[in-house]
Structure formats: structure tokens, C-alpha cells
Amino acid sequence: MTEERAAVEMALAEEVLRSYGRLRIVARGSSMVPSIFPGDVLVVKRDPLARLRPGQIVLASREGRFFAHRVVRLTALGGKPRVITRGDALRQNDPAFQQEEILGRVTAVIRGQKNIQLLGEGDLRGKRILRWAIRNSERITAGVLWLHSRLRAKRPAASDASIRVPAKLADCS
Numbered sequence: 001m002t003e004e005r006a007a008v009e010m011a012l013a014e015e016v017l018r019s020y021g022r023l024r025i026v027a028r029g030s031s032m033v034p035s036i037f038p039g040d041v042l043v044v045k046r047d048p049l050a051r052l053r054p055g056q057i058v059l060a061s062r063e064g065r066f067f068a069h070r071v072v073r074l075t076a077l078g079g080k081p082r083v084i085t086r087g088d089a090l091r092q093n094d095p096a097f098q099q100e101e102i103l104g105r106v107t108a109v110i111r112g113q114k115n116i117q118l119l120g121e122g123d124l125r126g127k128r129i130l131r132w133a134i135r136n137s138e139r140i141t142a143g144v145l146w147l148h149s150r151l152r153a154k155r156p157a158a159s160d161a162s163i164r165v166p167a168k169l170a171d172c173s
Contacts, residue, residue: 007064014061017103021046024110025059025066030145031087032057032068034130037148041110042068049074049081049099057106057118058085060097068106069094088127089134089141112152 017023023044027036035057036042044059052058052071060067060083069085072093076082082096109116133140 003064010061010064010066013066014103017044017046017059021104023059023104025068027068029087030141031089032070033089033134033141033144033148034127035070035088036068036106036109037111037145037152039111039152042106043108043110044104045107046103047105049083049102052083052102052105058083058097059103059106060085060101061103062097062101066103067094067097088131091135 013023013025025042025044027040027042028038030038042059052074054071054073056071057068058071060069067085069087072084072086074081074083075096077096081099083099083102084093084096086093107118109118130144134144
């Protein structure tokens with residue numbers, strides 16, 4: 001796929017979300033494992049920055065890529081609001097996102113036939129040890145991804161349509 005076509009598709013996805021308030025996008029990266037796996041469909045809702053809370057997952061856009069990462073904290077720099085995020089499987093926070101780079105909040109994850117509603121910090125219960133292990137061990141991460149791919153191959157795919165953005169653009173890492 002050409003860079004020009006990828007840019008047009010990304011701009012279209014952003015416009016759909018800004019205009020209609022909802023978007024579905026396929027996750028491609030592994031930075032949010034175990035909360036989001038590659039191939040999961042993310043349901044994104046346009047939400048004002050004032051409604052975001054730490055623990056929620058947001059979809060942001062920067063440098064021709066989408067990022068779906070968890071909100072660590074909300075802050076301000078020079079009077080302008082900023083959102084600090086980090087992938088669950090990553091050790092370091094992302095550079096702060098500006099208000100206009102935040103496209104919306106991930107409200108659900110569709111994995112096969114399963115629709116997982118995301119409520120924020122409560123989604124982390126029971127996964128803290130696994131998140132720590134994934135963050136600190138490439139072997140555990142590889143094992144979890146391998147197991148997920150084996151289980152995914154055995155279950156039926158989601159039947160509802162979603163907007164598919166090129167792998168490079170829908171990366172969650």
C-alpha cells in the first residue's frame with residue numbers, strides 16, 4: 001500500500017470518528033496485551049477530554065499512526081491539556097498527547113464472538129500480575145501471544161463488519 005493511500009485511509013477513519021462519534025478499528029500491535037490482542041476489533045467512541053479518566057484506553061493519532069493506549073494521567077503544559085498514556089505491555093509512558101491528537105475512548109473490544117465492555121481502571125483487576133510479567137519478560141509475552149493465536153484459530157471470527165485500517169496505521173504499539 002502506498003503512503004498516500006494509507007494517509008487517505010487514516011484521514012477517513014479520523015473523519016468518521018469526528019463526524020459520527022463512533023468507529024471500529026482492528027488492533028495490530030501487541031503493546032496492550034493482555035487487554036487487547038492483535039486482531040481484536042476496538043469500538044471507539046468520541047469523548048471530550050474532560051470525561052477521560054486514568055485507566056481508560058484512548059485512541060490517539062500521531063505521525064501517521066493510531067495508538068490505542070491506557071491513560072496514565074491527565075496533565076497540562078503551558079495551560080494546554082495533555083494526556084499521558086502507556087501500553088499495558090510497555091515499561092515507559094508515551095510522549096504526552098495534545099488534546100487534538102486524542103480521537104476517542106475505546107469502549108469495547110470484540111474478540112471473536114465475545115464483546116468485552118471496558119469500564120476503565122476496573123478492567124485491570126486480575127491482570128496486574130500478568131501485565132507485570134508481560135512488561136518484564138519477552139518470553140512470557142511471546143508465550144501469551146502464541147497461546148492467543150492458537151486459541152483464536154479455533155474460534156469463529158466476529159460476524160459484524162468493521163472498518164479495517166492498514167496494519168501500519170492500526171498499530172497499538
